[in-house]
Amino acid sequence: MPMRRALKLSTLSYQELVMPIRSFIVAATLAALTATSFAQDKVVYHINDTASQALAGLRNIRNHLDVDPKAMITVVTHAFGVDFLMEGMKDRNENSFATTVAALKNRGVKFEVCEITLQNRNLKRDQFIQEVDFTPSGVVRIAKLQKEGAAYIKP
Numbered sequence: 001m002p003m004r005r006a007l008k009l010s011t012l013s014y015q016e017l018v019m020p021i022r023s024f025i026v027a028a029t030l031a032a033l034t035a036t037s038f039a040q041d042k043v044v045y046h047i048n049d050t051a052s053q054a055l056a057g058l059r060n061i062r063n064h065l066d067v068d069p070k071a072m073i074t075v076v077t078h079a080f081g082v083d084f085l086m087e088g089m090k091d092r093n094e095n096s097f098a099t100t101v102a103a104l105k106n107r108g109v110k111f112e113v114c115e116i117t118l119q120n121r122n123l124k125r126d127q128f129i130q131e132v133d134f135t136p137s138g139v140v141r142i143a144k145l146q147k148e149g150a151a152y153i154k155p
Helices: 002-010 014-038 050-067 097-106 115-121 138-147
Strands: 042-049 072-080 110-114 132-135 151-153
Touching: 042 050, 042 138, 050 072, 050 097, 072 115, 072 138, 097 110, 110 115, 110 138, 115 132, 132 138
Parallel strands: 042 072, 042 151, 072 110, 110 132
Antiparallel strands: none
16 A cells, blocks of 8 residues: 555656645745734833933834834833932923823833832832832843843933
8 A cells, every 4th residue: 555655646746746835835934924014013122320311212212102103112220210210200301201101101111110229229119100010120121021022222
């Protein structure tokens, strides 16, 4: 019986053998390209100094979403970068950071504060605006997001 199968395969033409494989490869490639074109961009913005990065970072994020509204953006803060997320903080123009952060949060942006920073600076969670989440370590979180494919931006 095995001999007959071998003989039967050998009588198949090149077209009969290759065309189904070629069709499968084309279909798989098209499926992969379609999935990629609908994938959302993941981005992590790294802020560790409010004075030099917060205002520019928030502006960059707003512009980013204006061009790519489906981008999945996470802002990870640590050290002195957490300050703009504290209750009552204002930018150099005396505008509340909380207003801008709330608007970006409504557009899907996640804001994360490093808990190691809280410990090192004797800060409490209740000193921060309600839009923030907390992460055990800011730098570990950034590394994990990058490992998951997030682009890294430092304003």
